Amino acid sequence: MREFLTTERLDPTKRLVVERTKDFGEIYEVFDRDDAANQSDRCIQCGDPFCLNKCPLHNYIPQWLKSIAEKDLEFAFKLSNEPSPFPEVMGRVCPHDRLCEGDCTLNDGHGAITIGSIETHITEEGFKNGLTPDFPGVTSDKKVAVIGSGPAGLSVATYLLRSGVGVTMYEKADRAGGLLTYGIPNFKLDKKVVERRVKLLEEAGMQLVLDCEVGKDKTFEEIANSHDAMFIGVGATKAKSAGLAGERAPNVYAAMDYLTNIQKKNFKVDYEKKFDFKDLNVVVIGGGDTAMDCLRTAKREGAKSVTCLYRRDELNMPGSKKEYKNAMEEGVDFTFLASPKEVILDEAGSAIAVEYVKTTLGAKDASGRQRMEEVKGSETRVNADVVIMSLGFDPVVPSFLAENGIETNSWGGIIIDEETHETTTAGIYAGGDCFRGADLVVTAAYDGREAARSITASLLK
Numbered sequence: 001m002r003e004f005l006t007t008e009r010l011d012p013t014k015r016l017v018v019e020r021t022k023d024f025g026e027i028y029e030v031f032d033r034d035d036a037a038n039q040s041d042r043c044i045q046c047g048d049p050f051c052l053n054k055c056p057l058h059n060y061i062p063q064w065l066k067s068i069a070e071k072d073l074e075f076a077f078k079l080s081n082e083p084s085p086f087p088e089v090m091g092r093v094c095p096h097d098r099l100c101e102g103d104c105t106l107n108d109g110h111g112a113i114t115i116g117s118i119e120t121h122i123t124e125e126g127f128k129n130g131l132t133p134d135f136p137g138v139t140s141d142k143k144v145a146v147i148g149s150g151p152a153g154l155s156v157a158t159y160l161l162r163s164g165v166g167v168t169m170y171e172k173a174d175r176a177g178g179l180l181t182y183g184i185p186n187f188k189l190d191k192k193v194v195e196r197r198v199k200l201l202e203e204a205g206m207q208l209v210l211d212c213e214v215g216k217d218k219t220f221e222e223i224a225n226s227h228d229a230m231f232i233g234v235g236a237t238k239a240k241s242a243g244l245a246g247e248r249a250p251n252v253y254a255a256m257d258y259l260t261n262i263q264k265k266n267f268k269v270d271y272e273k274k275f276d277f278k279d280l281n282v283v284v285i286g287g288g289d290t291a292m293d294c295l296r297t298a299k300r301e302g303a304k305s306v307t308c309l310y311r312r313d314e315l316n317m318p319g320s321k322k323e324y325k326n327a328m329e330e331g332v333d334f335t336f337l338a339s340p341k342e343v344i345l346d347e348a349g350s351a352i353a354v355e356y357v358k359t360t361l362g363a364k365d366a367s368g369r370q371r372m373e374e375v376k377g378s379e380t381r382v383n384a385d386v387v388i389m390s391l392g393f394d395p396v397v398p399s400f401l402a403e404n405g406i407e408t409n410s411w412g413g414i415i416i417d418e419e420t421h422e423t424t425t426a427g428i429y430a431g432g433d434c435f436r437g438a439d440l441v442v443t444a445a446y447d448g449r450e451a452a453r454s455i456t457a458s459l460l461k
């Protein structure tokens with residue numbers, strides 16, 4: 001250990017831009033055993049590891065780094081798969097620079113340990129070598145219904161099944177995974193990785209009911225009456241509106257509609273052809289991770305030009321710096337300090353441009369963000385054949401919540417007891433984006449794990 005003085009931080013090999021923009025394959029390779037061991041060997045095994053405290057799951061990071069440095073894959077696999085329901089997913093999609101790697105002691109000039117990439121390596125290499133997480137089979141007569149198959153739902157199901165409790169999962173889409181499947185693009189997370197986890201849960205005894213929207217195809221009450229407890233993980237995918245004139249034009253789209261349709265196209269199933277943007281000028285409004293995903297998807301789809309309009313500057317972008325850099329490399333044009341004012345329409349009512357005003361950033365406000373001021377008379381237009389709005393998400397609030405005494409707060413988030421994850425109705429639990437607002441895969445996974453702990457304690461006492 002402590003090889004950081006002689007071994008530099010190494011990121012996994014990234015595919016060349018000219019190659020990777022031709023398809024939707026993942027852009028990073030997975031470390032091989034030697035690279036993973038050498039990189040793990042850089043860890044100094046801090047007495048008080050900050051990385052672990054910054055990881056929402058409190059993964060046993062220093063311990064599995066040590067095992068990998070010693071080439072004990074089996075123990076590392078066990079350690080990594082215990083507090084995390086799908087480490088190979090988090091290793092790929094967590095914003096490591098803000099979480100574990102951001103707080104690594106070596107992130108002071110030496111270069112943080114590549115924790116995320118080593119985490120992905122452990123489970124991928126483990127699966128390749130026949131290792132699988134332990135499930136005892138359904139040993140209890142208790143049954144829990146899970147509504148929504150995103151990371152929150154998959155996580156609660158994982159930990160309930162590990163305790164021998166039966167799970168029925170209801171999902172309104174045609175595939176499980178939530179935003180892991182129909183949000184995060186393939187170039188960040190290969191869908192086979194998600195399908196493999198879903199299959200493991202089905203083999204462990206989970207009943208998966210697809211194409212079933214609770215509240216429409218099946219009533220909430222019917223499900224509640226046939227189960228001992230319920231978990232709600234319905235996410236937050238209602239697009240926020242910018243309130244711009246012209247934003248209702250037929251060629252102005254919501255980010256999720258675009259990403260979902262292109263993913264369907266990649267699955268080779270029916271999708272709406274209006275989302276084929278080949279040879280078109282695409283303008284994306286917003287500067288977060290979802291905006292980066294839309295921009296990079298449009299590039300791969302052969303758009304003529306792909307422009308991001310963001311009202312602050314590069315330093316103030318809310319998304320991951322890594323994904324911004326990847327988008328830059330792939331040829332996305334960024335227009336910073338540009339506040340969109342109107343979608344300009346032609347006589348037929350279709351969008352043809354976006355008008356924006358230039359902004360400047362001043363002193364920081366109470367929240368710590370720089371105040372933004374618009375520059376009078378700086379109106380500028382950028383041509384657009386299609387416009388994608390990517391301004392964040394609010395929870396969808398299904399009517400079955402209020403009808404069953406499940407309270408929500410002022411912005412629609414489900415209110416829970418943060419210790420137990422129980423909602424205001426006994427026996428019904430919730431977590432993930434429908435409780436936090438649009439957040440992260442890892443926090444949804446944490447909520448699912450903690451809810452399962454409470455449900456198990458209450459059902460198996």
Ligand SMILES: Cc1cc2nc3c(=O)[nH]c(=O)nc-3n(C[C@H](O)[C@H](O)[C@H](O)COP(=O)(O)OP(=O)(O)OC[C@H]3O[C@@H](n4cnc5c(N)ncnc54)[C@H](O)[C@@H]3O)c2cc1C
Pocket residue numbers: 093094095147148149150151152153170171172173177178179180183184185188212213214215233234235236237259289290293398431432433434438439440441442444
């Ligand atoms: C484009 C995009 C990219 C992202 N990239 C990242 C990233 O790189 N890293 C990261 O950490 N996070 C990322 N996120 C955020 C992350 O995906 C979410 O925080 C996470 O998926 C939330 O998990 P969840 O289980 O709460 O909800 P979701 O993943 O939204 O899953 C909810 C599920 O519930 C289903 N559902 C809803 N209502 C019903 C109903 N009535 N009946 C049955 N089923 C229902 C939905 O169909 C969906 O499958 C991204 C988000 C988006 C939109």
Ligand code: SF4
Pocket residue numbers: 054055056057058059061084090091094096099100101115116119442
């Ligand atoms: S789950 Fe995320 S924050 Fe935790 S160790 Fe893995 S990559 Fe880091």
